[in-house]
Amino acid sequence: MQLRLGNLVRHKSGGPIMIVDFVSPHEEGADPQIGCYWIENGARKSAYLRLWTLQAVHADGSPRNYDDES
Numbered sequence: 001m002q003l004r005l006g007n008l009v010r011h012k013s014g015g016p017i018m019i020v021d022f023v024s025p026h027e028e029g030a031d032p033q034i035g036c037y038w039i040e041n042g043a044r045k046s047a048y049l050r051l052w053t054l055q056a057v058h059a060d061g062s063p064r065n066y067d068d069e070s
Contacts, residue, residue: 001051001054001056001065001066001067002066002067003020003023003034003051003054003056003066004020004023004066005020005021005022005023006019006020006021007019007020007056007066008020008056008057008058008059008064009034009036009054009055009056009057010054010055010057010061011049011053011054011055012053012054012055013053016038016040017038017057017059017061018036018037018038018047019036019037019038020034020035020036021035021036021037021046022034022035022048023035031050031051031052032050032051033048033049033050033051034048034049034050034051034054035047035048036048036049036054
């Protein structure tokens, strides 16, 4: 899965819809870290997560495949 800044994602185990705001540079054999943020109770929250833990989603939370979009 390729992610870009501004893509919407959700942790595969659930939780809020998040916006990608950082993608670590690709290194051979390394799992990219993805920086995400979301709003919770009016406050901005953020986390760095591994790519494999995330699922791309639409704004309604349904699955999305950014790789198929140009």
